Amino acid sequence: MSESLPVLAGVLRTAPESDALVIVGRLLDSLPIPVLLTDCSEELRCAYGNAAWRAWVPPDKFPVEGQSLLEILEGLAASPLLAILRQVCLTGTPAHLRDFEYVGLVGAPVTLPGDVTVWDWEVYPITDARGVHGHLLVVGLDATERALQGPGASPEARARADEMRERASGILRIFGVAPGTDVTASAVQLSGREEEVADLVARGLSNAAVARQLFLSPATVATHISHILEKLGFSSRVEIAAWIVERRLREESSEPPR
Secondary structure (H helix, E strand, O other): OOOOHHHHHHHOOOOOOOHHHHHHHHHHHHOOOOEEEEEOOOOOEEEEEOHHHHOOOOHHHOOOOOOEHHHHOOOHHHOHHHHHHHHHHHHOOOEEEEEEEEEOOOOOOOOEOOOEEEEEEEEEEEEOOOOOEEEEEEEEEEOHHHHHHHHHOOHHHHHHHHHHHHHHHHHHHHOOOOOOOOOHHHHOOOOHHHHHHHHHHHOOOOHHHHHHHHOOOHHHHHHHHHHHHHHHOOOOHHHHHHHHHHHHHHHHHHOOOO
């Protein structure tokens, strides 16, 4: 788990020992989606990065906490992504950059000739308790398959892209920047058993592990998860986990100080 997780606690306005924070850390590190938090200083200092983001970092740049993003990624100064980051810091308005090409990413599952990968980057301002957007949330989606196959992308490639988008939506929900974050899912009531299943899903347990924990059959667990997804209007386990985390963070923020 990232050593910068305590910084994430401050951004999410929760305690470093929060149970929700532990779930967030595990969830973000389990995703093949780079997630980065920087501050909005001139240097764009790195505050948090998940495991997928750390794959972008040259070994000699660790630890990255507190370092300028311009020092960590030496090609950033000449990249259009830098202008996007500064723009969002200045305006407080989310912005996207499509078809960003990167050379030499370690462990990339698909590459173009020349070891090139293609990314869509989404940048969101994170607002603190004073209403100041002091941090940026930067999320990357691998678009290499789309670039490789073009408009005739296979159904499998489109399905993988849709799955990544669903997972990204869960990330945005945790940080309170997803479109529609405050809609009906926040008020949905699950049954007691559904709550137990959703909580274990949020902790990363498989259906079989949930079944063992609750003394249920895997088929019964699968049925509960199907009902949970239907009630919440979601389509992925990551969205369930994000919903659990979002609700816990809201509860923790409303608790009086001890």
